[in-house]
Amino acid sequence: MWCTSCALAVEGALKRLDGVRDVSVHYPSATLCISGTPAATQLSVIASKVKRLGYRLSELEPVIDAHARLEEESRYLTLRLMVGSLFGMWTMLASILIYAGALPSEQVELVVAWVSGAFSFPVVLFAGLPFYRAGWRTLLAKRPGMDVLISLGVIGAVFVSVGLLWRGSTEVYFDTAVMLIVLLLVGRLMETLCRHRGLKALDALALPDTNVSVFQNDTWRSLPVREVSAGMRTELAPGELVALDGILEGAGWIDTASFTGESLPRHFNAGQKIYAGCRYLGASPLVMQVSAGVGQRRLDRLCDEMRRYQAKKGELQKLADRFAAWLSPLALLLAFLTLPGALLFGLGWEDAFVRALSVLVVACPCAVGLAVPLASLAGSGQAMQQGIALRDPAALETLARIRSVAFDKTGTLTTGMHSVLHWQARDGVDEHMLQRKLSAAVAGSEHPLAQALARWSANQHGQLTEQCLEVSETPGEGRRVQLSNGEWLMVGSASWFTRQQIALPSKAEDTALAFASQVMVADDKGWLATLYLTDQPVGDAAKSVMRLVDAEYLVAMISGDRQGAVSWLGERVGLAREACYAQRSPEAKARLLQALPSPTLYVGDGLNDTLSLAAADVGIAPLSASEAAREGASAQLMTPGIGGVVILLGIAKRTRRIMVQNLFFSALYNTLALGLVVLMAIPPLVAVLAMAASSLSVTLNAARLAWAEPESEPDGKA
Structure with missing residues (x-):
């Protein structure tokens, strides 16, 4: 196939087969998706x-x-x-x-x-x-x-x-x-x-064909990842991207954000399953048994499902296509009637052929073909001025009709980095003392929460006054350090403190902050402080969500994170509890998104969001999005926050008004021109010039969009 007309031709032919319920052809990936009775969907029948x-x-x-x-x-x-x-x-x-x-x-x-x-x-x-x-x-x-x-x-x-x-x-x-x-x-x-560009999203889902370390014949060997099959044992190096699905033979820290969207790595124990696309964050090599090779991995299934979503969406049926659908047969009929009609009225064969040719030239819907793309390009240019890169200008038409807007949580509505929300300490401990002790206790730790505490303690205490002489760490639970002055400090979870037989007073835990990540601190005297950390919302999240809700969009947040963290963030940005969906897998995210009133808009930044970006009618990637999300989205925000989503929806609505006006002008031209060319002699050159004039009018009308001031807020559903 060389254009969308080819895709529409295949769709039209297959839809007339008995027993076929639905047909969709996706031009960029040349994928045919067909459903119907077994007899109708036989490969031999379709082929x-x-x-x-x-x-x-x-x-x-x-x-x-x-x-x-x-x-x-x-x-x-x-x-x-x-x-x-x-x-x-x-x-x-x-x-x-x-x-x-x-x-x-x-x-x-x-x-x-x-x-x-x-x-x-x-x-x-x-x-x-x-x-x-x-x-x-x-x-x-x-x-x-x-x-x-x-x-x-x-x-x-x-x-x-x-x-x-x-x-x-x-x-x-x-x-x-x-x-x-x-x-x-x-x-x-x-x-x-x-x-x-639609194929690049599938590219971003593909993992590199690297070599992996495999245990064979009582020794570790390096093999291409495609030659590794289920049952083999592979070794993960610190910081390595996991290339295959498998079951761990030991414990270690795994960054699962690509699938779960969780903002923090998780500590996996032996016997737990991990998936290709995650990253091993441990300090020493870790062995796992492969459960799925290349082609059978969860990431491969996501890629296949993304292809199906693309095919089922099909191409946008623009207003121009609907107009051309009846214009073309009408023009053909008029041209064929003009030839014998001109002969009947006494014109010669030459003049009759020229008259019929003029009908065909006048009817060529160039203005109709330009009406939508020119307005889309003008709208995309205005969006670029506002810091929004539109990868597909045709998406503006759909954006103007959006009914539901769904956001990912981590990295989209939040900054993606934890910070201290609240702290409480024993009597006599002030913020400066706590920061000084913390800066020494978490020094050198790679744990994200420890790094967040290091940033907080460095706000007022950037230089360490004590050096760590000894560090003892239990992965995923806590660490104990001895300072050069002989003092011991402990940082970790409440359960770890209990196992270390450290008494925790009643005020050490605040149940109202159960949604936050909790970190305990203790010294030689016992419990010292409790700090609560959360992934904070981006600066314009609450304001943008309020504008969308006021404009009568259905706004939701769909995340793979814990329910408590999702509910807290929803309350902070102004979303009702029933509009916040937690602990959703990438597949569940896409299914939930398709259940929302369409057309739908999804805003997400991670690998786990690519399926939802494909399932949505339009996808948008924020500034910090991963490559997979950027390639799968129709637009990307070039400035921090989500305010660009509100601006883009406003631009889309004005662009659609220009599209409708252009279609009206071009339809009026074609209708009047066809009537005139049938009634009177118009040379083909004049017909071409008239066609160019209609195209120019459409172009100038689209230019108004580029010259006008952008609308920063949507004005309700179209």
């Missing part, structure tokens, strides 16, 4: 139907093969555009000289007319080939669209021009054919390059 259209079915291709195919198609279009521009330039120059009467004699004009035709033939025969092929296939699928009109307009212009040249006339229309092809090739190439 034969698709083959009759000129396409073929194959196995689901790897992402790397899809990239190669799409790059080849981009080069295919680029080459044709270069040929069309190079040869078409000389055709247009020759036509201008003839129309302007700048040539000295009729004989010279005739020679220049032949030159114009000669230069147009590479454009018509080579550059325009994709349109003829797509037009024929859409006709076979009974879904004629713009490609059919373009093909007939080009072929008609060439045949009429050749006939006129043969009779010695210089009123040729090769420039009409060239202009149609080059203008539409530019649009198709932009559309193709824009839609190719």
Whole structure:
């Protein structure tokens, strides 16, 4: 397939098969998703139907093969555009000289007319080939669209021009054919390059094909990850990205944020299962037994499910497509009726063919084709000025109709870093003393909570006055350090303190702060202090959520974190408790998102959010998002916080108003022009100029969006 028309043609043909319930073809990944009875969805039945259209079915291709195919198609279009521009330039120059009467004699004009035709033939025969092929296939699928009109307009212009040249006339229309092809090739190439970015999200989900350390024949060997199968034992180095699913044979710290969205690493014990894409944070090597090799890992299943979500979403059915759906058959009917009608009214064959050609040229919905993309580009330019990068300008139309907005928690609504929310200490201990002791107790620790305490204690006490002589640490529970002055300090969880037989007074724990991460501190005298740490919301979270709620969007937070932390954050940013969903896996996030009123918008930053970004109608990645989230999103915020989401929704609504206006102007033009060209003689050149004028009006109207001041707040649902 070379364009979305191909995808629509395949969809249209397969939807007419008996027993087929639903069909969707995703152009960027060339994926067909079909559901129906077993008899209707047999590969042999589907393949034969698709083959009759000129396409073929194959196995689901790897992402790397899809990239190669799409790059080849981009080069295919680029080459044709270069040929069309190079040869078409000389055709247009020759036509201008003839129309302007700048040539000295009729004989010279005739020679220049032949030159114009000669230069147009590479454009018509080579550059325009994709349109003829797509037009024929859409006709076979009974879904004629713009490609059919373009093909007939080009072929008609060439045949009429050749006939006129043969009779010695210089009123040729090769420039009409060239202009149609080059203008539409530019649009198709932009559309193709824009839609190719969908595959990059799948790229970001793929783990690198590295070697892993495997125990074989009583020794550790390095093997390619694809050669490792279930049952083998592998060794994880400190800081290494886990390449395979497996069961741990020892205990260690694992960063599971890629799947759970938890802001803190978790301590796993022997016998627990971990997944590819997590990261081992321990200090010494750890052995695990592989439970799933490449292709069977949870990450691979996520990638497959993401492909299914993409295919089921299908392409956006723009207002322009709906207008062109009835315009194309109407124009064809009028053109075929114009030819015998003109003959009946006494016109000659030449004039009758020119009249019919003018109908086809006038009907070519260039303005309709430009109406939505130009407004989208203007809107995306305005969004960029506001610090929002739109990877797909076509997403603006959907953004204008959003009904539900869902946010991830960690790294999206929060900063992604813990900080001290509250602290309480025994009598006589002030903040300065506590910070001084803490800075020594947590020095050198790699635990995220210890690093957060180090940042807090450094606010007023940046330099250590004591050195650690001895450090004893229990992973995941606590640490004990001896300072150079002989003092002992302990930092850890309440359960660890109990096992160390340290008495905790009643005021050591505050049940009202149970949602926060709790850290106990003790010295030689016993319990010293308790600190409560949380991942704080970004600065504009509450204000942005309030604006969205006031604009009557359904706003929710969907997280893999604990219920207490999610509920606390929801209260801080102004979300009702029932709108906060905790402890959701990536798959559960996507299912929940699809249950919300559509169209849906999802804002997420991590690998665990890529499935939801694909399942949503539009996905947005915040500034600190991972590469996987950025590639899977339609837009990325280039400034901290989530205020850009509110701004983008406001821009989208104004952009959609411009789109509707453009479609109205272009539809009015096509309707009036078709009526005039049937009633009176309009040369094809005038028809082309009229078509250009309608396109210019659409362009100027879209430019108003770029010149206007941006709307920073959405004004309710469209």
